[in-house]
Amino acid sequence: MSLTGLSKISSPSPRAPRPTLRGRLLQLAERATSPLLPADYLDLFDPLRPGADLRGRIVEVHPETADAATVVIRPGADWAGHVPGQYVRIGVDVDGVRQWRAYSLTHGPRADGNISITVKAVPDGLVSTHLVRGSRPGTLVHLEQAQGEFVLPTGGGKFLFVTAGSGVTPVIGMLRNLFPVADSGVVRLPRATAYDIVVVHVAPSEPHSIFIDNLRALDAAGLIRLVARYDDEHGVLDVDDLETLVPDLDERATLACGPGGLLDALQAHHDSRGLALLTEQFRASTLVVGEGGTVAFTGSGTTVDADGATPILDAAEAAGVLMPSGCRMGICFGCVLPLREGAVRDLRTGEVTTATPGETEGRGVPVQTCISAAAGACVIDH
Amino acid sequence: MTVLQKKTHNPIGHLTPEDIEQIGVELDAIRQSVIDTRGAADAAYIRKVIATQRKLELGSRAVLLVSMFPPAWVVGTAGLAVAKIIENMEIGHNVMHGQWDWMRDPKIHSTTWEWDNASPSEQWKHSHNELHHTYTNVIGKDNDLGYGIMRVDEDQRWVPLYAAQPLWNFVNACFFEYGIAAYDLELGKNLATKERRQDPDFRARATVTLKKIRNQMTKDYVIHPLLSGPSFLSTLGANATANLIRNLWTHSVIMCGHFPEGVETFERRSIVGETRGEWYLRQMLGSANISGSKAMHFMTGNLSFQIEHHLFPDLPSNRYQEIAPQVQDLFRRYGLTYTTGSLPRQVASAWKKVFRLSLPNGALRRGRGATVTDLPTAPAREHAAA
Numbered sequence: 162m163s164l165t166g167l168s169k170i171s172s173p174s175p176r177a178p179r180p181t182l183r184g185r186l187l188q189l190a191e192r193a194t195s196p197l198l199p200a201d202y203l204d205l206f207d208p209l210r211p212g213a214d215l216r217g218r219i220v221e222v223h224p225e226t227a228d229a230a231t232v233v234i235r236p237g238a239d240w241a242g243h244v245p246g247q248y249v250r251i252g253v254d255v256d257g258v259r260q261w262r263a264y265s266l267t268h269g270p271r272a273d274g275n276i277s278i279t280v281k282a283v284p285d286g287l288v289s290t291h292l293v294r295g296s297r298p299g300t301l302v303h304l305e306q307a308q309g310e311f312v313l314p315t316g317g318g319k320f321l322f323v324t325a326g327s328g329v330t331p332v333i334g335m336l337r338n339l340f341p342v343a344d345s346g347v348v349r350l351p352r353a354t355a356y357d358i359v360v361v362h363v364a365p366s367e368p369h370s371i372f373i374d375n376l377r378a379l380d381a382a383g384l385i386r387l388v389a390r391y392d393d394e395h396g397v398l399d400v401d402d403l404e405t406l407v408p409d410l411d412e413r414a415t416l417a418c419g420p421g422g423l424l425d426a427l428q429a430h431h432d433s434r435g436l437a438l439l440t441e442q443f444r445a446s447t448l449v450v451g452e453g454g455t456v457a458f459t460g461s462g463t464t465v466d467a468d469g470a471t472p473i474l475d476a477a478e479a480a481g482v483l484m485p486s487g488c489r490m491g492i493c494f495g496c497v498l499p500l501r502e503g504a505v506r507d508l509r510t511g512e513v514t515t516a517t518p519g520e521t522e523g524r525g526v527p528v529q530t531c532i533s534a535a536a537g538a539c540v541i542d543h
Numbered sequence: 544m545t546v547l548q549k550k551t552h553n554p555i556g557h558l559t560p561e562d563i564e565q566i567g568v569e570l571d572a573i574r575q576s577v578i579d580t581r582g583a584a585d586a587a588y589i590r591k592v593i594a595t596q597r598k599l600e601l602g603s604r605a606v607l608l609v610s611m612f613p614p615a616w617v618v619g620t621a622g623l624a625v626a627k628i629i630e631n632m633e634i635g636h637n638v639m640h641g642q643w644d645w646m647r648d649p650k651i652h653s654t655t656w657e658w659d660n661a662s663p664s665e666q667w668k669h670s671h672n673e674l675h676h677t678y679t680n681v682i683g684k685d686n687d688l689g690y691g692i693m694r695v696d697e698d699q700r701w702v703p704l705y706a707a708q709p710l711w712n713f714v715n716a717c718f719f720e721y722g723i724a725a726y727d728l729e730l731g732k733n734l735a736t737k738e739r740r741q742d743p744d745f746r747a748r749a750t751v752t753l754k755k756i757r758n759q760m761t762k763d764y765v766i767h768p769l770l771s772g773p774s775f776l777s778t779l780g781a782n783a784t785a786n787l788i789r790n791l792w793t794h795s796v797i798m799c800g801h802f803p804e805g806v807e808t809f810e811r812r813s814i815v816g817e818t819r820g821e822w823y824l825r826q827m828l829g830s831a832n833i834s835g836s837k838a839m840h841f842m843t844g845n846l847s848f849q850i851e852h853h854l855f856p857d858l859p860s861n862r863y864q865e866i867a868p869q870v871q872d873l874f875r876r877y878g879l880t881y882t883t884g885s886l887p888r889q890v891a892s893a894w895k896k897v898f899r900l901s902l903p904n905g906a907l908r909r910g911r912g913a914t915v916t917d918l919p920t921a922p923a924r925e926h927a928a929a
């Protein structure tokens with residue numbers, strides 16, 4: 162280190178680092194493909210190669226229940242791996258339109274290098290319905306690296322998992338990693354002996370429980386204790402009943418995944434008892450689509466009240482926001498800005514476009530502000 | 544008033560304001576029918592076109608590595624010319640119109656696309672999408688009309704300079720991509736005074752354009768010829784030829800869109816207070832189609848459906864063909880002329896007009912036209928006032 166420091170001081174004019182051969186070749190390739198990039202051509206032949214945007218190819222879709230399926234994906238070469246419990250954001254084209262959603266990875270790292278997500282088709286769920294019923298092996302999907310803090314602490318201990326509906330998926334990922342299933346049955350790995358796990362799984366009714374067979378098998382093998390609660394049979398779970406269902410609740414750390422209402426109730430319950438709780442919730446609160454609303458601009462910090470008949474462009478300009486524009490009639494696309502969050506209505510067709518944080522690519526869904534009116538509260542990246 | 548070329552009658556004089564609004568309603572319904580059925584098949588179409596175009600370009604450039612062999616030169620040049628035409632027309636032009644923005648694919652989006660042409664996308668989008676498509680055929684507002692160097696209408700005062708406009712037009716055709724870049728920069732206007740020349744905004748835009756041109760030239764006239772080694776000169780010639788073919792072709796197609804006889808031009812005043820129906824009507828009267836084979840439509844980037852494109856500039860180009868019969872039927876029902884003709888006919892017609900207008904009015908009087916003064920009053924303005 163001191164040597165480099167010395168040479169730096171003594172050299173009268175530090176030269177720019179010499180370009181490497183690789184760097185030069187890259188530059189040459191860029192010159193040869195301008196205005197595109199070499200990657201635009203390489204993608205034609207190998208979209209999963211190292212250095213490409215992260216993508217994956219669906220290799221298998223197998224049904225879990227009547228309305229849920231596991232989708233196995235071969236990720237691109239740059240996939241960095243994941244920790245069980247983490248989720249992945251995946252972009253799929255539904256009716257030709259790119260949609261992004263987050264799904265838990267439902268397994269530990271697999272020997273074949275593939276990843277899998279388990280999806281439950283929810284009513285009106287554009288992407289989940291498409292994945293369960295419409296996705297085909299061979300389809301290319303877009304990925305981001307795995308993310309999420311909702312992972313099983315290493316080193317063992319006593320845990321309670323509370324899962325509701327498809328909230329079971331990240332937990333299944335953790336459990337499968339601990340207790341792999343082989344042809345001969347569930348394998349008991351040495352590292353798994355340090356864990357004592359109870360799973361309280363809640364679902365509307367029995368047949369809708371994804372992975373319930375997995376959980377039952379683990380329970381039967383004595384690896385976990387399963388408490389299955391079905392709303393139609395046992396009534397909706399009251400968090401105060403947890404003490405009865407899990408007598409040693411106080412000794413356990415809880416990991417919960419499910420809808421916001423359940424998580425809030427659990428949080429209050431655990432806080433009052435001073436118990437540790439780690440939660441994960443996927444779905445952002447549902448978007449309210451209405452007539453007009455506030456439009457917030459992230460750059461200027463301005464918030465504008467716009468009615469349902471005024472183009473956002475006009476409303477913003479009236480409030481002094483500098484807006485890009487052109488024809489002001491929906492044909493030139495000179496006014497396009499990313500809608501980060503919220504809903505807008507096309508004043509020509511009445512079509513509503515929505516953006517939910519985490520479900521779009523980049524800064525948001527691009528919308529034409531000159532023909533879009535607010536359909537509820539909106540956040541525009543500008 | 545709307546200036547009508549060589550016509551003794553007003554082509555829309557028979558329409559009531561209600562008719563015009565009804566035309567708007569019917570066109571909106573056609574547009575909606577496409578939007579309702581836009582989906583995976585359309586997305587697959589544009590992706591396939593892009594993939595095929597890129598493979599064709601790669602293949603052609605690979606063949607040109609040995610361009611000193613004449614068959615390789617011919618095949619490679621033809622392939623590259625076709626690839627460049629597809630890239631500019633069916634892909635670039637249409638993507639930059641936002642026709643594929645609905646897919647939300649950041650790689651095929653009007654805000655990110657950069658095309659294989661001298662003019663940077665950003666500037667082209669402004670002059671084309673915003674000025675040309677909004678002010679279609681409005682003299683003095685739509686730069687596509689004569690690109691500021693030509694006389695396109697009897698009402699424009701004749702000056703001797705226009706006598707050479709057939710030559711300008713030919714030179715512009717050969718170097719069309721630079722012509723486009725020049726008028727996207729509004730070079731004529733911006734170089735005129737010292738103040739404009741030094742305008743920082745103009746300078747910044749000019750820098751971007753020069754950089755784009757340098758990159759384009761480096762690619763076609765330095766890098767690929769160098770990669771061809773001993774075939775350096777013949778590859779350089781091949782690339783220049785491919786660019787020339789592309790320029791001539793795109794210029795011809797674009798001239799056919801708004802220049803043949805039968806296409807109306809409009810005065811600046813006539814579009815004040817235009818309704819949606821009137822806007823549609825101006826697009827209908829200000830555009831001309833080209834009839835021909837499927838391959839011809841594809842190679843024009845479906846600009847052979849210029850009328851449909853001008854009515855619905857943001858609908859995917861692959862759908863123009865299917866709505867054309869409905870649009871044509873609407874023209875018929877409302878007694879309007881759907882201007883169309885084969886490519887050679889329309890090119891000849893446009894060139895004829897270039898020659899005719901290079902001379903003062905009446906110099907080539909053939910007895911079938913009206914003089915400018917007895918032309919009817921602008922229909923669009925009449926209705927706007929009504």
Ligand code: FES
Nearest residue numbers: 487488489494531
């Ligand atoms: S300003 Fe032209 S599309 Fe919005």
